[in-house]
Amino acid sequence: MKGVSFFLGMISALWASVSPSFAEQETSRTNWRNGAPLLLEDVLSASVIHYPKILETMANERVAAGNALRAVGAFDTIFTATGQSRLSGYYDGTTFDAGLTKRLRPLNAKVYSGWRVSRGEFPLYEDDSYTNRLGEAKIGVALSLLRDRAIDADRLKLIDASLGVTAAEIDALMARIAVQHSAISAYWGWVAAGRQLEIYENLLKIAEARQSGLEEQVRKGARARIYLTENAQNITRRQILAAQAQRALEQATNSLSLYYRDEFGTPIIAQRNSLPNQAEIVEPAPRSDMTRSETSPMIADRRPEVSAILNELARAQAALKAAENELQPRLDLQYEISNDFGAIAEGGPTRDGVDNVVGIRFTAPFGRTTARGMREKARAEIDALLQRERLTREQIAVEIENIRLERDVARQLAALATKEVEQSKILEEAERKRFASGASDFFLVNLREETAADAELKLVDADLARRRAQAALDAATMNLAGLGLTEADG
Incomplete structure (x- = not known):
């Protein structure tokens, strides 16, 4: 029994230590149940952090960063060490060699240093293996003066990986803008559906309240019984409209739950009592619209679609540079200085002193058909991308003007x-x-009531169109604040 009591006590203590966090989680997930109005910023702040598509693009950014880091590995410092000893035969020579090599990006440079030492005797054809007693130290540099001077396969991978990071960042920005735009549309669709249901319910309440009055008037002979039948028909028709509006609200709520999530990323089904009233909705400050000639070039430069094309263009230009590099002959220059230290060993005095060695290597390819084909392909891709960029910029200008026109008309209709x-x-x-x-x-009377309800529904539709058009304009003009984003997101 003591063991059981101790075990239960430990369970209670553990629950006491963690239960506040569970309580906080439950509170955060049920604030909307307490009648607190659900505002647009609540939805946007949740969607930008927890929406799966945004999380996917963030993971892709990390993938691209990993690829970029891997590409840098081609320029890591390399340490090498080798040893060789003759175990049998006439000669008993032993050598040990160690060194460091570091590749640099400018001029495809390679700097290296090393130290080697030998003991024993070597055959004549291995005469260069001899060193003095304390060994030989060397340092050198190798440069590419023509082919591989500005770019080579490893530097092309480095450029491509860097552009891959940029492409991932552009995709992430496009996802954030698209998600926030959709979240705004879903939120106002939910608000509009709630208002439409309220209008139909009010219309139904009027007919139901009138029914009891008509029954009293019919009993007194003030009204014909046909009025009761006609009003009952109105009640049935308005019940159908209210049921349809209820279904539309539930569908809008489900759509909103894709964007309104708790801190664990779980969709939240907003309740009807969290619908904001008109007084709780904060209208954004009006923005002064610039003319098409003022906004188009500036906005197009910031649009991720244009940035993506420019990024592809940079990749094609790097490929062109690499193809032109393959057409060049190779001219490599190498300089090395070495010095033996210590007493003269088996190799004799010829190993003593400082050696300065300069070497040149020249090779020239013939044919070069593959490189010419790569060059023509890259040039054609650049031409195609330039035309795509031009069309995209023109489409952006037209898109913004059309959205602005739609927004202005929606304002007038509202x-x-x-x-x-x-x-x-x-x-x-x-x-x-x-x-x-x-x-x-x-x-x-019935006609006036339904006409008034229709007018209210038109106002709801016009207001929804106005807000959705403004959200589309914010997305098109890169107004990140209007989408619940910050400049850091862009």
Whole structure:
């Protein structure tokens, strides 16, 4: 029993130590259940951190960084050591050699240093193996003066890996912009669906409230019984509309959950009581729009689509440079200085002193068909990319103007819809008073109510179109703040 009690005590202590974190997690996941309004910034701050596509591009950035680091490895310092000893035969020579080699990027340079020492005797054809007693030290440098001077296979890999990092960063930016744009569209779609449901429910409540009044009037003989049937039909029709709106809200909520996530990245199903009212929605400060000639070049330079093309262009230019390098002859220069130290050994006095050695190697390829083909391919790719860049810039300019036009028209329609709502409400209230006094009939009252509801629905649709157009414009013009991003994200 003591063992069981001790075990249970340990379990309780462990739970006490971790339960606050679980409580905090549950609180963070259920804030929306407590009626707190879900605002756009809440969704954007969650989607930019936890949306799987963004996390995927971040992982791809790390992959590209790993490839770049691997490419740098071709220029690492290399230590080598070799030893050789004759175990039998007439000669008993033994050698040991150690050295460091470091490749440099300019001029395809290679600097090296080494030390070697020998003991015993060597055959005549291995005469250069002899050193003095303390060995021979050397230092040298090798340079490429023509082929491989500016670029070679390893430096081409290094350039390609660096451009791969840039490409991954561009893909990540494109993903962030696309995700945040979609998140904004999903959020306002959810808000609009909630308002539409509210409008239909209010319309239904009016008909249901009128039913009891009509029943009383029919009992008193003030109204014909057909009014009850007609109003019941209106109730049924409005119940159908409310049910359809409820379904639309649930679908919009499901779409929103892809972007609204908790700290573990799990989608959250927002509740209806977290829908913000008009007073809780903060309108962004109006931005002054520049003209097309002012914005197009500046925005196009920042657009990731153009950046991606320019990155591909840099790759093609590097490939062209590599192809032209293969067409050149090779002229390599090498300089080495060496000196033996210590007493003169078996090799004799000819090993003593400082040696300065200069070497040149020249080779010239013939034919070079492969290199010429690579050059023509790279030139054609550059021409194609330049045309793609031109078209992309023109498409961006047209896209921005069309979105701006759509946004401006949506603003006008929203303003007109607001006026229509005000006018229809006045007519609706007037018709109800006339109906109550017996000066109007049920058909006109119902018509005014549904006309007013239609006007409110038009306003909701116009407001949704306006907000979605503004989000599209923010994405097209690289207004990162409007997408819930920072300049660091760009």
